[in-house]
């Protein structure tokens with residue numbers, strides 16, 4: 001017979017156990033993102049081999065399990081059915097005699113062109129040879145392939161590796177492969193120091209160089225890395241997008257993702273313009289590329305960090321998370337095509353509760369007084385008929401704050417993390433961060449994705465995008481919108497989200 005006292009003891013034990021579990025659980029650490037993928041432990045950088053098959057989005061990533069700083073690269077592996085809930089799986093690719101496993105891509109070989117089996121998942125990656133590097137050799141980066149017949153669980157490396165040997169160029173890496181239907185061949189887009197090489201192949205094993213692009217075009221403040229090439233349609237017209245990540249040389253310092261729009265004929269990429277455009281102006285969206293095998297839907301994901309400080313951000317068991325998955329689209333301003341990004345609609349699956357309001361005069365609008373304090377991730381959406389200067393301030397009870405807003409004089413959206421908590425690990429972390437406004441309309445819409453350690457701003461239907469991480473000493477709880485210019489919010493929604501890890 002259980003007495004009342006025993007029940008109380010049992011209840012106390014259960015409460016203690018639950019709270020201690022939530023304190024020590026793999027995803028409950030300080031600064032741990034709740035709606036973004038991060039590895040349980042160890043170091044992560046670029047997303048790799050993103051491919052969709054049999055209802056699952058596969059995410060591989062640059063991974064070093066033995067430390068929280070960059071080291072010998074493996075491909076980590078996670079899967080999701082909805083781009084929001086991720087399951088971390090065992091490591092997919094380990095370093096081998098040809099080197100460690102740098103960035104690359106994966107495809108589903110539907111027609112068995114490589115002979116590894118119908119629908120084989122084939123990874124195309126760079127082997128980076130650190131031993132040869134120490135000896136001063138140049139040919140340290142070579143492209144190799146591996147295949148999996150069980151959805152990425154186990155892999156066989158191709159005996160004939162490397163499939164694209166190094167011609168004597170130090171930075172020669174990050175192959176992104178896609179199927180080019182008009183000529184029924186594979187195209188490899190490769191980052192080569194300060195330009196892109198395009199290769200083609202009928203079987204993923206034998207590659208022919210087609211052309212080069214970009215030596216004198218676009219941004220060149222750093223090394224070109226992690227490219228991607230794909231078509232998007234605009235009112236039925238096919239426009240090709242070439243993504244080129246670059247480090248350093250980004251618009252807010254350090255790493256960033258530039259892109260070009262243009263034509264691709266299976267051999268040559270011809271850009272529409274030669275100036276530089278960025279997918280995301282913020283400091284913390286790097287090495288982003290898109291999923292393969294998703295049909296007309298193009299889904300992009302980046303590494304939510306920056307090589308300026310990635311190795312020293314104040315997290316303990318792990319370092320770095322990815323951005324929210326984003327749907328890419330084209331918009332036209334004048335004669336120019338711009339690539340817009342917005343969070344994927346699947347983020348709605350985390351919906352907990354929403355506060356909605358209309359026609360708010362945002363001289364000082366205390367959002368959390370109405371909607372409830374921030375207690376984890378949230379999405380703030382607002383629209384206005386007339387954009388004026390405003391600030392959205394996230395703050396905690398120890399006087400730290402992050403300010404996101406719009407400066408009308410400069411016509412820029414911005415993030416100010418100068419008082420956001422721990423910032424002294426890098427001299428530039430507290431610097432002003434901005435993204436120009438590209439839309440010329442009077443009205444606007446804004447979506448702000450807020451997690452424990454990041455904000456992602458999508459303004460004007462995703463034309464102006466900015467991602468920034470931050471590390472407050474205790475999580476931000478309050479959200480206030482202020483405007484000295486008398487900004488009127490036509491409609492506002494503040495959505496509390498559930499953690500994706502529960």
Ligand code: FRU
Pocket residue numbers: 045046062073102103126173174225226287
């Ligand atoms: C980009 C990058 C890639 C490389 C990988 C190494 O962040 O430098 O060019 O393949 O990281 O981890």
